[in-house]
Amino acid sequence: MAILKEINPVKTYLGKLSHNTDLLEELTGFCISHNITLGRIDAVGAVQKARLAYYDQENKTYRFFTINRHLEITSLTGNITIKDGKPIVHVHITLADKKGNAFGGHLAEGTIVFACEVCIQVFQGETFKRGFDRTTGLPLWEMGE
């Protein structure tokens, strides 16, 4: 059964990231420095190169890959919660090349910003903590099931 909790937005940040920075490190660093422990993120922009991951469900491990090309961020969406006591940004991204071909996956460190406009919405209330889930092998939210 699905478990969803009602949460309310308290604050929204809108801004841009700096050229030539690491996309995931910048998002995570902002959340840590602003003590954001529950929220959502979306963004658009472009990257100079991308490093993503695909979760191999059979082997329960991430397969990392790099795309060494200039790409548009056609969609970036994700959330902010807590893992091991620190804010963790979990983001998936879809990128497109000059022909419109799309690539996507779980955003990893090593994706370099060309330009990026970001919206971060902060939610009120107790954060969701991540813990190891035996079924999937992933650090999923512990929601009292």
Ligand code: ZN
């Ligand atoms: Zn993911």
